Structure formats: C-alpha cells, structure tokens
Amino acid sequence: MMGRMQEETHNPTIAVLLPCYNEEITIGKVVRDFRAALPSADIYVYDNNSTDRTAEIATAEGAIVRKEPRQGKGNVIRAMFEEIDADVYVMADGDDTYPADAAPAMVAKVLEGYDMVIGDRLSSTYFQENKRPFHNFGNRLVRGSINHLFNANVRDIMTGYRAFSFTYVKTYPVLSRGFEVETEMTIHSLDKNVRLYEMPIQYRDRPAGSVSKLNTVGDGIRVMSTIFRLIREYKPLPFFSIVGGIVGLVGIGFLISVMIDFWNTGLVLRFPTLIVSVLLIMVGLLLIVAGIILDVLAKKDRKQYLVDKNEFAFLLRHER
Structure with a gap:
C-alpha cells in the first residue's frame, strides 16, 4: 500500500x-x-x-x-x-x-x-x-x-x-x-x-x-x-440588506411627507400614501430579516462543503 x-x-x-x-x-x-x-x-x-x-x-x-x-x-x-x-x-x-x-x-x-x-x-x-x-x-x-x-x-x-x-x-x-x-x-x-x-x-x-x-x-x-x-x-446578507434598506428608505421618505402634512394640518390627507409607506417599510424589514436567515444557511453550506471535501480527501487517501 x-x-x-x-x-x-x-x-x-x-x-x-x-x-x-x-x-x-x-x-x-x-x-x-x-x-x-x-x-x-x-x-x-x-x-x-x-x-x-x-x-x-x-x-x-x-x-x-x-x-x-x-x-x-x-x-x-x-x-x-x-x-x-x-x-x-x-x-x-x-x-x-x-x-x-x-x-x-x-x-x-x-x-x-x-x-x-x-x-x-x-x-x-x-x-x-x-x-x-x-x-x-x-x-x-x-x-x-x-x-x-x-x-x-x-x-x-x-x-x-x-x-x-x-x-x-x-x-x-x-x-x-x-x-x-x-x-x-x-x-x-x-x-x-x-x-x-x-x-x-x-x-x-x-x-x-x-x-x-x-x-x-x-x-x-x-x-x-x-x-x-x-x-x-x-452573500445574501449584504445583498438583501442593501435591497431592503433602499426599499425601506423609500417608504420612510413617503411616511415623512405624510407626517409633515399631519404636523401642519392635524389631518392625514393622503391615506393611500401612508399605507404604501408602511408597506414599503415592512417589506424592507422583511428583506433584511430574510438576508440574515439566508446568511446563516450560507455559512452552514460552507461548513458542510468543508466537511464533505475533507471526507472525500480522507476516503481518497485510504483507497490508495
């Protein structure tokens, strides 16, 4: 051998x-x-x-x-x-x-x-x-x-x-x-x-x-x-964090415009804009959470790759 x-x-x-x-x-x-x-x-x-x-x-x-x-x-x-x-x-x-x-x-x-x-x-x-x-x-x-x-x-x-x-x-x-x-x-x-x-x-x-x-x-x-x-x-965490951050910032921008109107008049003048802004903020947060979850899975995949590669190399040495 x-x-x-x-x-x-x-x-x-x-x-x-x-x-x-x-x-x-x-x-x-x-x-x-x-x-x-x-x-x-x-x-x-x-x-x-x-x-x-x-x-x-x-x-x-x-x-x-x-x-x-x-x-x-x-x-x-x-x-x-x-x-x-x-x-x-x-x-x-x-x-x-x-x-x-x-x-x-x-x-x-x-x-x-x-x-x-x-x-x-x-x-x-x-x-x-x-x-x-x-x-x-x-x-x-x-x-x-x-x-x-x-x-x-x-x-x-x-x-x-x-x-x-x-x-x-x-x-x-x-x-x-x-x-x-x-x-x-x-x-x-x-x-x-x-x-x-x-x-x-x-x-x-x-x-x-x-x-x-x-x-x-x-x-x-x-x-x-x-x-x-x-x-x-x-790289799901930076990817989804960037996308989610952009979507969330757009939603915050809409929300601020609604809040300025409310501050000046005491009334919510644009309910559709308010609803859209809240939905965008929620979508942005969900994308960031999805990025965190997928990042954990990606790290797990890296670990599994190393385990599989080491096992493959071990079996190869013993076959020889």
Whole structure:
C-alpha cells in the first residue's frame, strides 16, 4: 500500500481538458503543444457539436476525442469533470490563445497542494493582444466587483486556463451552461476559501482565420446575471440588506411627507400614501430579516462543503 502511494505521488496522472466548438484551424497545434509540454498527460478534446473538422484533426493528432451534445462551455466542463479521473487537471481552450509551456508549472503548483491554479492573462499581455475593447472593460468590471465583495485580490476572474486538483474537480458543482462558468468557478472558490494560486501567463489573440464564439453583449449579460445570482446566493446578507434598506428608505421618505402634512394640518390627507409607506417599510424589514436567515444557511453550506471535501480527501487517501 505504501509503495503504491509513493508511486502515485511521484507519477501523478495528468489530464489536459480542451472544450472545443469549431476550432479546426487551431486544435491541431494546441494538441501538439500540450503533448510537447506534458508528454505523459492524456489530452481530451470534447467536441461540442462542431460543424467543421475539429474532431477529425484532434483524433489525428492523438487526442482522446469525446462528444458533448449539450451546447455550452459549462455543459462541456460538467461532462469532463464527471467522466475523467486524474490527479491533476489542466483546462485550456482550443483556440491557441493560451501557452502550453506554462502547463508544467501549473501542474507543479497543484502537486504542491493548491486546489486551483489560475492562468492570469490580465497581468501580462491580455490588454495588448485582445482587440475587443468591450471585453477588456467587462473583465475590469467583473474583477473589481467580485474582489470588492469577497475582499479578495484575484487578478483574472474569467480566464479559461486553469489547473485543478482531483478533490476540487469532484466536489465542485458546475451549474452554469455557457461561458459564464469561469466566473462561477472563481466565485465558488473565493466563497469556499479553497487554496488558489495565480500564475501570470502570456496571452495571445486568436490567429488569423479563427473566429471567437463569444458574443460581447449576450455573453456579457449572462456573466453579469451569473454574478448577480451568485452574490445573492453566496452573500445574501449584504445583498438583501442593501435591497431592503433602499426599499425601506423609500417608504420612510413617503411616511415623512405624510407626517409633515399631519404636523401642519392635524389631518392625514393622503391615506393611500401612508399605507404604501408602511408597506414599503415592512417589506424592507422583511428583506433584511430574510438576508440574515439566508446568511446563516450560507455559512452552514460552507461548513458542510468543508466537511464533505475533507471526507472525500480522507476516503481518497485510504483507497490508495
């Protein structure tokens, strides 16, 4: 048993995960680059309903090609995490924008004990290479809002280049369906206080002829909707306190106007306004109370996640 554990420690299994949709121009080079950087790794290309030769080219380059019929990057990552077992996972895109030669260092950090290693584009060449200004603005907006809310300093919230431990992959619930999955992944990690490490990488824009699948407006709306939903779930006390406070203040404003009339005339001249103001104040208080209750449940969920993760790690060690 001890000899087997030592062997697994010195010879970890590595899986390279490449979700792809119509990447025939770049996928061959990406597979070759990761094969050169991580010779012992299994390279998985998940074809998400491509209409070009992505799957054919990946197979010819020696990758393990699988199909995922549910459209969307989140659906592909969910399938990858469910189906593939490895000690270390490296996830990248098939568009040749991430350098494969950074993968060994990312793997090394996971083997040191980090749960997730983030390939940080924004601290290097992203803003010079990326020719889409609204994407740059969106990255800054998302980064600033999440770091402020979680009191963190993650430099690249939405990068698709990451490395994971086995425990993280098998205990992380992938709920998003599309490109907002990276944002969800980062927020989940900050909320659960998992061990994160950011590693600056050299980002490069897509080569000529390769077309981005991102829709600046549509995907931007989905990302912001995801942030809104996750803040409501992970930080319910500040979320509902702010909403409840705004509603309550509006109600107090109406009530003050009614009280001024009463002070001057001795009569309640606007009963409908009085009723609405009292209802708004009550709704605001109820929202704040709901935030307190949901905050307790969120803390309980964090505790349960840690218990489940520790139990999973314990069972994994004993199986080995």
